[in-house]
Amino acid sequence: MSEKKVIGINEKPPIGQWIPLSIQHTFAMFSASVLVPVLVGIPASIVLLMNGIGTILFMFITKGRSPAYLGSSFAFLSPTFIVLAADGLGFQYALGGYVVAGAIFALTGLLVKFVGVEWIDAVLPPAAMGPIVALIGLELAGSAASTGQIVSANGGAIDMKCVLIFVFTLALAVIGQVVFKGFAAAIAILIAIVSGYALSAVLGMVDFGPVATAPLFEMPAFSAPKFDLAAIIIIIPACLTVISEHISHQIVTGQIVGKDLLRDPGLHRSMFADGLSTMISGLCGSVPTTTYGENIGVMAVTKVYSTWVIGGAAIFSMFLAFFGKVSAVINTIPGPVMGGISFLLYGMIAASGIRLLVDKQVDYSKPRNLAMTAVVFVTGLSGVAIQIGEVQLTGMCLATIIGIVMGFAMFVIDKMGLSNDAD
Numbered sequence: 001m002s003e004k005k006v007i008g009i010n011e012k013p014p015i016g017q018w019i020p021l022s023i024q025h026t027f028a029m030f031s032a033s034v035l036v037p038v039l040v041g042i043p044a045s046i047v048l049l050m051n052g053i054g055t056i057l058f059m060f061i062t063k064g065r066s067p068a069y070l071g072s073s074f075a076f077l078s079p080t081f082i083v084l085a086a087d088g089l090g091f092q093y094a095l096g097g098y099v100v101a102g103a104i105f106a107l108t109g110l111l112v113k114f115v116g117v118e119w120i121d122a123v124l125p126p127a128a129m130g131p132i133v134a135l136i137g138l139e140l141a142g143s144a145a146s147t148g149q150i151v152s153a154n155g156g157a158i159d160m161k162c163v164l165i166f167v168f169t170l171a172l173a174v175i176g177q178v179v180f181k182g183f184a185a186a187i188a189i190l191i192a193i194v195s196g197y198a199l200s201a202v203l204g205m206v207d208f209g210p211v212a213t214a215p216l217f218e219m220p221a222f223s224a225p226k227f228d229l230a231a232i233i234i235i236i237p238a239c240l241t242v243i244s245e246h247i248s249h250q251i252v253t254g255q256i257v258g259k260d261l262l263r264d265p266g267l268h269r270s271m272f273a274d275g276l277s278t279m280i281s282g283l284c285g286s287v288p289t290t291t292y293g294e295n296i297g298v299m300a301v302t303k304v305y306s307t308w309v310i311g312g313a314a315i316f317s318m319f320l321a322f323f324g325k326v327s328a329v330i331n332t333i334p335g336p337v338m339g340g341i342s343f344l345l346y347g348m349i350a351a352s353g354i355r356l357l358v359d360k361q362v363d364y365s366k367p368r369n370l371a372m373t374a375v376v377f378v379t380g381l382s383g384v385a386i387q388i389g390e391v392q393l394t395g396m397c398l399a400t401i402i403g404i405v406m407g408f409a410m411f412v413i414d415k416m417g418l419s420n421d422a423d
Contacts, residue, residue: 007186007304009067009257017183021304022312024190026320028294028345029071029313030330031147031338036072036287040080040091045321046220047072050286052318054277056311061273064307065265067299068253069314070277073290075241076101078392079234080287086230095225097235098282104239105246105275113268120247120262122411126360127369128376128403133252134353135380135396136245136293137346144346148339161203162336169196169340177301186302189341196337205334214328220321223285237388242290244400246274249291252352255359256296257305297345300352368410368419376403 007013013021033051034044054070062068076098083094124132145151149162169192176188184191200206247262250270254261261270270291278288295313299305320327357373364370380399385392393401413419 007306007309009065009259009305009307011306012308013304013306017186018309018312020187020190021302021306021309022316024187024193024302025069025295025298025310025313026316027190027193027330027333028298028341029069029292029317031333031335032074032292032294033071033317034331036074036077039077040084040094040287042091042223042285042287043221044327045218045324046222046284046286048317048327049220049321050277050281050284051289052314052316052321054281054289055314055317057277057280058270058273059307059311059314061276062265062269065259066250066253066261066270067257067305067307067310068249068270068291069295069310070274070289071292071294073238073242073278073288075238075245075290075397076235076288079238082234083231086234089228089231092223092226093228093231094235095223095282095285096227097232098288099225099279100227100232101236101239101242101288102275102278102280102282104236105242105278106272107275108239108243109268109271109273109275111268112271113266117262117267120267123404123407124400125369125372125407125410126356127362127372128407129248129251130353130357130360130362131373131376131380132248132353132396132400132403133255133356134350135377135399136248136252137297137348137350137353139380139395140293140342140346141350144339144342146339147335147342149335150339161205162334165196165200165203165205165334165336166340166343168199169193169337170343172196173301173341173344186304189298189301189344193333193337193341196340197333200334200337205336206332208332211325211328211332214324216325217322218324221285225282225285238288240388240393240401241397242274242278242288243271244397246271246291248396248400249293249296252349252356253291253296253299255352255356256300293349294342294345296352297348300348301344372403372406372410375406 037044037047051071058070080094083089148166150166173192180188250261362369376399379402380396385394
């Protein structure tokens, strides 16, 4: 089998390839990114616009060397709901919290510039980082299944049409990676989405009503933040989640593209860009942004790493923010289609964590490596949680913190000469 062509980070595909490759990335992030504004009760248009602007800003600050799409962050949902439910507060006060959280994120990036990233190698060795990266995909597996509507809700029956569409879309995406030739292999995910959508329409699973009523052109709804200390205190603990998520995403993306993104363009640049994007989003009336696992999965599957393509997805996202009917058409894509695609993309992220362990040749004859991998995995998958104020640390975020604590403990033990398995 001929090896699939790799489109490098700085490579600019011809426009005939650039457009479908960019649209493919937009489809991958769309359902998750618009779900956040739906849950908090704001128009999706402003979020799509700020996602696009944030991604372009990210590309500029990282000098086009770090392929990442910034979509809507789920980490802030829980504290946002608390702010919305509080007397005398509302979404504008949550926006003020986002601005402060983004500033903290950006300042953390500036701090990393001065302290460097060597501490990551010391406190997050491969035996801990591998399972953390894998957890990014594993903890999203349930979301892919529920989006695909292939799991029973409260013991109810599963619609076999949903199962058929889910399996068809997933199978076509997988087979496309193996069978399709040339450019078709690079857009196998897009082909699977369009084909799954067509099958859904044939089976009567697509509601075209919202498309007919959607406006052709609409201006995004901007709103200004208001600042309240109580709301800020509720929002900012979520920074722990997005900072650990950002580091993990940069590491797994680096593994996929074959570059050390923590050093080039540098973790300080990517963190500062992510934080600045969140600040601007909050100032304009949108939700915080974060690097998106869905788009990391697309890169892993397609071997298309071009920041030109990511930038094209950002431009298309901004286009959707102003053209209601186009956005409405994408919104009609049934859950089983996106669930089938997500099943593959999230699995690819999990596999990247396993690949990190293999590439780094982690020696599991050493008790420390076995213990760190075991504890990190169990922490992330067990459902155990720690409450800090109004924010709950669980899953990958808590596993990252535990991994850092264990890595630092092993570092101290080595420095004291107490370890029995040091090289």
